[in-house]
Amino acid sequence: MPRYALLILPAFNRVYADSSVRLTRSELDVFGARGLRAELSGSEERVFGGVPYVTFETAAPLAERDVALLSNLSSVYALFGVEGVGGEDGQPLLRPLPVRPLDRLSSDLITIQKYAGKTNEHFTKLLLNVTALASGKGLGERLSVFDPLCGRGTTLNQALMYGYDAYGLDVDAKDFEAYTGFIKTWLRNKRLKHTAETVPVRRERALVGQRLNVTFGPSKEAVKHGDVQHLAMVNGDTLRSREFFKPRSFDLVVTDAPYGVQHGSKGGSGLSRSPLELLRRAVPIWAELLRPGGAMGIAWNTYGGKREELAAILTGAGLEVMDYPDFEHWVDQAIVRDIIVATKPA
Structure with missing residues (x-):
């Protein structure tokens, strides 16, 4: 099954940052149930290179529309496709996917x-x-x-x-x-x-x-x-x-x-x-x-x-x-x- 990883956007509020991974997983569940065409499963927290990610699997590869929708997750910084294992440390290879949030104005x-x-x-x-x-x-x-x-x-x-x-x-x-x-x-x-x-x-x-x-x-x-x-x-x-x-x-x-x-x-x-x-x-x-x-x-x-x-x-x-x-x-x-x-x- 295709697997993906969400890099969490750093939060200036330390208290909120402590909850951001769990909240992202809950938000991702809503996106999967209410918005994505691809069936989503197996979300979990993973650490790659010392940095926290939320990973998940889909029944089929994410379509362009699904990637665009996930671009609007509240704490997402980047979205990657997880591809195999590379290097001596056995860490997976992360292929960046182009995010296109709805944002129309300056941040x-x-x-x-x-x-x-x-x-x-x-x-x-x-x-x-x-x-x-x-x-x-x-x-x-x-x-x-x-x-x-x-x-x-x-x-x-x-x-x-x-x-x-x-x-x-x-x-x-x-x-x-x-x-x-x-x-x-x-x-x-x-x-x-x-x-x-x-x-x-x-x-x-x-x-x-x-x-x-x-x-x-x-x-x-x-x-x-x-x-x-x-x-x-x-x-x-x-x-x-x-x-x-x-x-x-x-x-x-x-x-x-x-x-x-x-x-x-x-x-x-x-x-x-x-x-x-x-x-x-x-x-x-x-x-x-x-x-x-x-x-x-x-x-x-x-x-x-x-x-x-x-x-x-x-x-x-x-x-x-x-x-x-x-x-x-x-x-x-x-x-x-x-x-x-x-x-x-x-």
Whole structure:
């Protein structure tokens, strides 16, 4: 059987790096079950030349389409075909395969922002990947992504990297201002043809939030021919999402839920200080914004609620929880993070 090896991308976050091989294997299982044409089996960690790899076998050689799909694994640095044994040390020969990720924009869109509490960008990409693969469209098509707790836009930026349209909402005015300033500056510095405006959002003459609207393309010619992406971010309460976005607007809802009590005290929604209570009230609203066949992926701190509790919330909102592999991993003494993904029936 053909065998392949994934070289893991080094992670700047040491704690995440310690989990990256196991998380890559779990992510690879989802790619194999939901995206690859070739049947995948036997994934394991191997060390070649003192460097960790994830190896796997396929029933048939990877087609060009499969190689392109695997190019988007969140922690992949390079992909090799494993061919026999060479040299006196008995190590296998690794033949590099050309990777062609979906990335449409410069990588500094993801990496340039540095601030306390930023979600690791490798994990954000993993969460987006496994949610997209659960949807009826998959990873490679043009998707519309909504992050209802978007903070300073890590998920939005990863969606834009893939060529998707990205929409976000966050209650924190400072995060809204920081992201607005960042993305406008980034677009200018990259000299991308774009329009960007910040407008007030009113309901019954009362100001309920602000909205950033951005349209951009890789060139003037692309914009002229309609090859553009759309980005919008609203500074407002996530429990009022229906006031800002229409039902059935998005292919994916992807969010990293708050890990502690801080979010429950904001927004004037009368929430308890439990993130699980926030999700209990918000998930049914977010589910209305999903298109049939769409998928919702949520990362959360397992200290704040059990998987069974969150699964019950998703099921109660009319979604079907996916039977996905283990993504639980340690972040710090107060956070053990996991992922749950559910789909909306078509």
